[in-house]
Amino acid sequence: MSAQAVKNARQLLLEEYRGVLSTHSRSMPGFPFGSAVPYCLDANGWPLLLISRIAQHTRNLQTDNKCSLLVGERAAEDVQAAGRLTVLAEARQLVDPPVVEAAARRYYRYFPEAGDYHRVHDFDFWVLQPVRWRYIGGFGAIHWLDEVALANPFAAGDGAQEQGMVAHMNDDHAAAIAHYVEQAGLPASPPAQLAGIDSEGFHLRIGQALHWLPFAEICETPLAVRQALVAMARR
Template identity: 80%
Template sequence: MSAEASKHARQLLLKEYRGVLSTHSQAMPGFPFGSVVPYCLDANGWPLILISRIAQHTRNLKADGRCSLLVGERAAEDVQAASRLTLLAEARQLAEPAAIESGAQRYYRYFPESRDYHRVHDFDFWVLEPVRWRYIGGFGAIHWLDHLALANPFAVESGEVEQSMVEHMNDDHAAAIARYVEQAGLPQSAPAQMVGIDSEGFHLRIGQALHWLAFPEPCETPMAVRQALVAMARG
């Protein structure tokens, strides 16, 4: 049951791209401080965030890295019956140039507008390293999970494999991407761009919104991804 719960919880984490980050307040000791942050997942499947050095939550994290990220099901009509996930984590600022570059390339694909304010203002990349997860999949479906994150086989090291596949799809297979959008009933108000691929599915960006679509079966190799994408385009 925990494996099934982990799968559903991870899918929720992939489908959403913003959550409430709670930190230990330095201005008001003893009180939690909540703020909304966008995120994408890094090569380890951990949330990657970009936050300002002058933000209150950044000051809090520098003093105490223990935090939580609450992610809820988007546009749920009944929030009590909706899925939600709380990640208890240790926040760590990326410091190595290679890690910063790899994180930046991935984050910019998901949130391209962040490239400008990252350069102009004092923003840094942080990763939320999981300690434990609490997943509620609806009434009575409550789980503590120790193992939920799944490493992305295409984003390891520099992430060149994933980036190459994403660029190929955007440059040469716009019709297939449009087909995925149509099949999933996603908004067609703007052209969709593929921004990320993991072993379980892929992310599309439409305007400023992100949408995750699952593969029929998990894919561990680029060839398996290609076959899955072809099959999905054919419907």
């Protein structure tokens, strides 16, 4: 297994935030059913979805939970030359209240508008537990991968550690966030907000778009994250 392919596949999963969910059609047996879904990653680094109980793909998963999620580079001019990742997975609905609450807090930071229709309509959180990964990094760069996901140490448990770091940056370091935006060549308006932090980088939310920026090195503690953010702000 290529370590670089694993890293590239995981970074693609982090950089994107929407894909095509393919399920086994219940109404048309034998046919795959594809639908566009947004996602963020849970504490295990697995895709976390919020889907309606009346949606066709939800009904399909309730009958057969085997599915796949296809993620490709956004705005790629040549989709065959661009990177793409297929996650073969088993979907599992989250039902334990503390787990659902932790998932909701993280998901809402990525997709704030989701809070309204989650409360008003019948939506549930589902996680895609990976079984195998297929990563294509361009022509000839084709890999079957057994392990791509990396657990997020800051989102573990109730996610309070990550939530505290994100809130601190958004409340007290708007100038640093604006500097990250400028460094990355991202849109300056509307103002960016941190949505999540993992050991390899962090997500900025600008309007409804999400952008992942990497750290120079893996950060396994809040202190390491702080040092990495300070270093980026001083560039």
